[in-house]
Amino acid sequence: MIEVPSEAELRRRAGRKWRSYPDDVIPAWIADMDLMPAPAIVETLSEAVRLGDFGYGLTMATNGVPAAFARWAERRWDWRVSPEHVLLMPDVVGGIANCIEALSAPGDAIIVQTPAYPPLLSSVRTAGRRLIEHPLADGRIDLDELDALMSRDGARMMLFCHPHNPSGHCFTALELTGIAELARRHDVIVISDEVHADLTYKPHRHIPFATIAPERTVTLNAPSKAFNVAGLRTAVCAARGDLLAKLKALPSTRWNAFSAPGVRAALAAWSDAGEDWLIACVDHLQARRDQLAALLAEHCPAIGYMPPEAGYLAWLDCRALGLENPAGYFLERAKVALSAGPDFGAPGEGFVRLNFATSAEILEEIVVRMGRVLSPLPFTGGVGGGPVNVSTKPKQALPQAGGG
Structure with missing residues (x-):
């Protein structure tokens, strides 16, 4: 009942999530789901x-x-x-x-x-x-x-x-x-x-x-x-x-x-029809939430993750990585766009927010990419090459309103 388009189809969408970064970047930042809408809405x-x-x-x-x-x-x-x-x-x-x-x-x-x-x-x-x-x-x-x-x-x-x-x-x-x-x-x-x-x-x-x-x-x-x-x-x-x-x-x-x-x-x-779809949607999101826990344990064990009790946003603790700007690092090195923790206030230093409302395949690719750049690399300082300071902003300035 829950359908997630392919990455190629998602990139045809006109929304901010998939159009704000270059095509080699997988977006997992703004709070939009990749799921197709409920049939009653369609x-x-x-x-x-x-x-x-x-x-x-x-x-x-x-x-x-x-x-x-x-x-x-x-x-x-x-x-x-x-x-x-x-x-x-x-x-x-x-x-x-x-x-x-x-x-x-x-x-x-x-x-x-x-x-x-x-x-x-x-x-x-x-x-x-x-x-x-x-x-x-x-x-x-x-x-x-x-x-x-x-x-x-x-x-x-x-x-x-x-x-x-x-x-x-x-x-x-x-x-x-x-x-x-x-x-x-x-x-x-x-x-x-x-x-x-x-x-x-x-x-x-x-x-x-x-x-x-x-x-x-x-x-x-x-x-x-x-x-x-x-x-x-x-x-x-x-x-x-x-x-x-x-x-x-x-x-x-x-x-x-x-x-x-x-x-x-x-x-x-x-x-009634909307609620039927919503129940299936929550089941899908819970599966992705649990999948994320397993993927992080396998590929990014140094990243802290407490599975959310609601929603499809994962608040990831990257402080053990020794990175000055984790979101910037993952954007530059892994080509994964995450929300930068400091945008959420001072307690967000060292954190990133990851949107897991997507397909199992895309979520796996996101975490595998992240884990790959956290492997020992020939750089000085920190995990995966040490502190970097890279902008996490999309290629065009966008308003915050409705950004999720």
């Missing part, structure tokens, strides 16, 4: 093509997406959310910017737990707020440190990536309850980015933060990651009470730029 988009249905879409109140998300949330996560509390938007990154603008003021302190998805960091800086980093250990939270941080810096907001990107940690009820208690004590609003929620591996279970602290939570979600439709630009923002009122007070253009094809895709994703 069918509805094919119908749009047949009908020429690319005009202005229905309004948020009439297109059915808020109701579809509400049904999905109750079915998947036992979260009862009213469709009236759900706003549409183009993407999660735009939703983060909207929340910062509507629910904080210039100069306010905003906590981001690092390592963090890079747009979380840049969104705070761009908005003129004070960025407060709270370092995590493998995605785990030290609640005492978080308490002290909130007390000392008077934070107004926390951007919470749940499940965590890049570690793949799935936060437990105990952890979420601890965060909620601190948020109430310090009057902190929590913006919960839950875009990877549907990709949680058993026995772990995703618990929406809004089920723990509904009065101070804004939840951002989308079919973009689980169903690989980020380019269709349709996401949701769920809140209630005063938080929802303040968000609605933003200019209407912040909420109505979603696309008509994206609405079709969201409705197909959050359906």
Whole structure:
């Protein structure tokens, strides 16, 4: 049921993942899957093509997406959310910017737990707020440190990536309850980015933060990651009470730029047929996650790897390699494009992020290439030739928004 095109076919795609580096590089950086989309999504988009249905879409109140998300949330996560509390938007990154603008003021302190998805960091800086980093250990939270941080810096907001990107940690009820208690004590609003929620591996279970602290939570979600439709630009923002009122007070253009094809895709994703495909997708990703562990043990034993509890992103510890810039090294020597750890904040030094949402064959080629350049080579210093400092940026400058 899960189909992954050949490398030759993938290179024909127009998206950023496969077009940003030369053809001799295998991309494993941005959070796009190589999988073909769910048949239900293919069918509805094919119908749009047949009908020429690319005009202005229905309004948020009439297109059915808020109701579809509400049904999905109750079915998947036992979260009862009213469709009236759900706003549409183009993407999660735009939703983060909207929340910062509507629910904080210039100069306010905003906590981001690092390592963090890079747009979380840049969104705070761009908005003129004070960025407060709270370092995590493998995605785990030290609640005492978080308490002290909130007390000392008077934070107004926390951007919470749940499940965590890049570690793949799935936060437990105990952890979420601890965060909620601190948020109430310090009057902190929590913006919960839950875009990877549907990709949680058993026995772990995703618990929406809004089920723990509904009065101070804004939840951002989308079919973009689980169903690989980020380019269709349709996401949701769920809140209630005063938080929802303040968000609605933003200019209407912040909420109505979603696309008509994206609405079709969201409705197909959050359906019975979409869920059938999603179950198979998660099985495929879990197989690749476990395959990656075996491949690293065989070809790159010095690289640390804790298999993620959710998502298809592996946070690899390369500190034992003695490389100044691991992502740059693998790009130059192995022709493998990875995300550079420092882009995720200071705790990312010595790490890289690898996207394993591909075929077994392509994943094997990625790790074999990496292992090959870590074999003893006639260079001085470090493993595989010592420190190098090579740019990991794509051949063209690209915006971070929606970069996964």
